Amino acid sequence: MKKVFLTKLILNAAAIYLTASFVKGVEIRDFITALVAALILGIVNALIRPIFLIFSLPINLMTLGLFTFVINGLMLLIVASITKGFFIAGLGSAIIASIIISVVSAILSFLFLE
Numbered sequence: 001m002k003k004v005f006l007t008k009l010i011l012n013a014a015a016i017y018l019t020a021s022f023v024k025g026v027e028i029r030d031f032i033t034a035l036v037a038a039l040i041l042g043i044v045n046a047l048i049r050p051i052f053l054i055f056s057l058p059i060n061l062m063t064l065g066l067f068t069f070v071i072n073g074l075m076l077l078i079v080a081s082i083t084k085g086f087f088i089a090g091l092g093s094a095i096i097a098s099i100i101i102s103v104v105s106a107i108l109s110f111l112f113l114e
Contacts, residue, residue: 007112008109009042010035010038011105011108011109011112011113012101012105013034014034014104015038015100015104015105016028016034016037016038017031017034018104019097019104023096023100024089024093025088025090025092025093026087026089026094027086028085028086030085033084036083037079037080037083044078044079045075048078049072052071052074056071070095072098072099072102073091073098074091076101080094
């Protein structure tokens, strides 16, 4: 159990670190900062994201779920505001970064955890 958690944490940190090199407006100091950001992102997604999803349910239904991308971007902005050495220029960059982080994390998890 601990091994899987640590592996997922490292893979998510790698996804965050790689995303910072691809997305304009996203900067991260080093891999240790990416590890901290991945840990905080996991906590934010577990505690705050469900509340946002419940309150945004009407608009999420009207947009056929596309508003979830905005919520994911907001969660990433929250993480960037908490984590020193992690900077995101705006909501647009955060939304693009959250999409890329999700895709890269899924690919890495498939490669290393399956």
